[in-house]
Amino acid sequence: MKFQGKYFVSVLLALTLLAGWVTPAYADVTSVSPGSIVNDADRTITVSGNAFVDPSVVSLGGTALATTFVSDVELTAVVPAGFAAGSYAVTVDTTGGSATLVVSDPPPTDTPTPTPTFTPTPTNTPVFGRPQVVISSYSSNAIAQTGKKFTVSIRFGNSGTLTAINTQAVFTSSDVVPTGTGGVLALGTVPMGGSVDATQTFLTAYSTSGKRVVVIDVALTYYDDDGTSYSDKFTLSITAKNESSSGGSSGGGGGGGGGYVAPTPSGNTAQLVITGYSSDVEPLQPGQKFKLGITVQNMGRTSAKRVTMIMGGGSSDSGSGTPQAGGVSGGSGEFTNFAPLGTSNVQALGEISAGANLQVWQNLVVNVSTTPGAYPVKITFSYINSKGEMVNDEQVITLLVYSLPYLDVSFYSPPQPFFAGQPGPLPIQVVNLGKRSTILGNMKIETANGTVEPATTLVGAIDAGGYFTFDSMLTPDEAGTLTLNVTIEYTDDFNQPRTVTKALEVTVEEGGIDPAMEGMEGVETFVPSEETFLQKVWRFALGMLGLDSAPPANDVPVEPSFDEMPLPVPSGGGGGGKGG
Numbered sequence: 001m002k003f004q005g006k007y008f009v010s011v012l013l014a015l016t017l018l019a020g021w022v023t024p025a026y027a028d029v030t031s032v033s034p035g036s037i038v039n040d041a042d043r044t045i046t047v048s049g050n051a052f053v054d055p056s057v058v059s060l061g062g063t064a065l066a067t068t069f070v071s072d073v074e075l076t077a078v079v080p081a082g083f084a085a086g087s088y089a090v091t092v093d094t095t096g097g098s099a100t101l102v103v104s105d106p107p108p109t110d111t112p113t114p115t116p117t118f119t120p121t122p123t124n125t126p127v128f129g130r131p132q133v134v135i136s137s138y139s140s141n142a143i144a145q146t147g148k149k150f151t152v153s154i155r156f157g158n159s160g161t162l163t164a165i166n167t168q169a170v171f172t173s174s175d176v177v178p179t180g181t182g183g184v185l186a187l188g189t190v191p192m193g194g195s196v197d198a199t200q201t202f203l204t205a206y207s208t209s210g211k212r213v214v215v216i217d218v219a220l221t222y223y224d225d226d227g228t229s230y231s232d233k234f235t236l237s238i239t240a241k242n243e244s245s246s247g248g249s250s251g252g253g254g255g256g257g258g259g260y261v262a263p264t265p266s267g268n269t270a271q272l273v274i275t276g277y278s279s280d281v282e283p284l285q286p287g288q289k290f291k292l293g294i295t296v297q298n299m300g301r302t303s304a305k306r307v308t309m310i311m312g313g314g315s316s317d318s319g320s321g322t323p324q325a326g327g328v329s330g331g332s333g334e335f336t337n338f339a340p341l342g343t344s345n346v347q348a349l350g351e352i353s354a355g356a357n358l359q360v361w362q363n364l365v366v367n368v369s370t371t372p373g374a375y376p377v378k379i380t381f382s383y384i385n386s387k388g389e390m391v392n393d394e395q396v397i398t399l400l401v402y403s404l405p406y407l408d409v410s411f412y413s414p415p416q417p418f419f420a421g422q423p424g425p426l427p428i429q430v431v432n433l434g435k436r437s438t439i440l441g442n443m444k445i446e447t448a449n450g451t452v453e454p455a456t457t458l459v460g461a462i463d464a465g466g467y468f469t470f471d472s473m474l475t476p477d478e479a480g481t482l483t484l485n486v487t488i489e490y491t492d493d494f495n496q497p498r499t500v501t502k503a504l505e506v507t508v509e510e511g512g513i514d515p516a517m518e519g520m521e522g523v524e525t526f527v528p529s530e531e532t533f534l535q536k537v538w539r540f541a542l543g544m545l546g547l548d549s550a551p552p553a554n555d556v557p558v559e560p561s562f563d564e565m566p567l568p569v570p571s572g573g574g575g576g577g578k579g580g
Contacts, residue, residue: 040106087100134158176214237391270304375400405434439462
């Protein structure tokens with residue numbers, strides 16, 4: 001036994017020495033990768049060393065991290081996002097060494113703030129957005145002579161607030177014939193504030209005898225970015241050689257004998273353009289008087305003197321700046337649908353400087369025979385330019401005429417008295433007072449102090465002078481004056497939804513007496529009272545005799561009177577005896 005004990009101690013000592021030779025006293029951290037991280041997200045670091053064991057915990061500046069054991073020489077750990085910036089010692093709980101890790105905040109994101117640019121708003125520019133292609137200037141390389149060609153150079157400018165797309169110009173004239181293009185020019189895109197130059201050659205195929213000018217109409221069509229179409233019409237006036245006189249001059253389109261003068265290619269002339277217009281009455285209907293406001297602006301580079309506005313179209317026959325009798329012709333305009341009222345269709349506007357604008361009002365009336373539709377109205381501005389020549393600028397605006405229904409909404413018979421909490425009939429009637437039939441949609445009746453059933457119905461078509469009735473029931477909530485709001489929906493001549501509203505008032509009285517019994521003679525209101533014991537005994541006796549023992553229907557107390565009412569005699573014989 002003594003030998004065995006010594007042997008056991010020797011083996012244990014040997015194992016202890018062997019373990020100390022295999023396992024070092026402690027493990028070391030030799031490095032960390034990466035050595036620097038940004039704390040904007042969770043970052044994984046790799047710790048290298050020796051003699052790592054599973055499990056081991058990596059600490060960053062004394063803060064334990066989520067650690068994964070890879071091998072005895074490698075560990076991984078996750079540094080959470082938002083870890084405070086700084087330089088930290090990386091240690092492992094089973095080691096005696098450390099490494100350094102630098103944690104930094106993410107660099108600030110410097111997003112440059114764009115400097116706002118100020119774009120001045122043009123004075124008196126219409127508040128709505130649309131392209132507006134105008135003729136900025138035009139000129140002819142020669143005067144119009146019979147049998148000869150001449151070329152007109154035109155600058156088309158976009159004075160609107162949107163880009164004009166697919167712009168096209170069509171030339172027509174009863175004096176000259178367009179050549180080379182068939183009278184159609186594709187101008188393409190005209191940017192906002194930009195311009196496009198074009199040329200068109202014409203042949204004077206007809207005699208110019210007795211003519212001072214030849215007139216060329218230009219019809220423009222174009223679109224905006226949303227596909228909305230626009231159209232405008234302009235008139236070009238080219239000086240013509242009067243075959244019967246020596247009038248006219250060559251080149252530039254500025255002959256003294258012409259009633260119309262073409263501006264020079266440099267655009268050094270006046271150009272009057274309508275930049276906006278509106279009516280003081282909306283919508284316009286047949287027979288209606290209204291005031292039309294027009295804003296005209298001088299888009300040219302020189303002043304327009306002695307400006308005359310001719311509503312409906314016209315011209316000046318004066319060939320120079322010297323006033324002449326009958327120099328302005330405004331009686332040949334178009335007045336079928338709109339006619340001047342109070343004043344003539346000719347107004348003297350005076351002088352309009354370059355870039356200036358002027359607002360003009362014209363009193364008009366819509367003809368009673370005018371049917372609903374969109375009607376163009378021609379307006380001519382006649383003025384003297386810087387060369388003392390008379391110039392006519394013609395433009396077209398569009399006015400919309402509606403024919404809205406003229407309705408009367410009322411009761412077709414005086415409504416019966418209404419009582420709070422009790423339903424009563426509501427006799428509504430819609431009468432078409434207009435001169436033509438109309439089609440109406442839904443009619444709705446609403447009130448804030450009651451219930452209407454039914455409250456909605458479809459009206460449909462009503463002839464001129466016809467009517468539509470609707471019977472409903474009104475249950476008022478309280479006594480007093482009750483307002484009924486009647487709304488009728490319909491679609492106007494341009495397929496836009498509209499409504500007609502009317503307020504009707506009825507008087508509501510306090511509830512209590514049945515309206516159907518009011519005014520009937522002999523009808524009184526009784527308040528039910530509790531039966532007495534004698535009444536109950538009397539009804540019991542009646543019931544035993546097979547008579548009506550129900551209480552009175554009107555709850556009127558019935559006091560039995562034995563003096564006035566005979567006692568009933570049972571049928572079937574006298575008193576009963578013993579059966580034999």
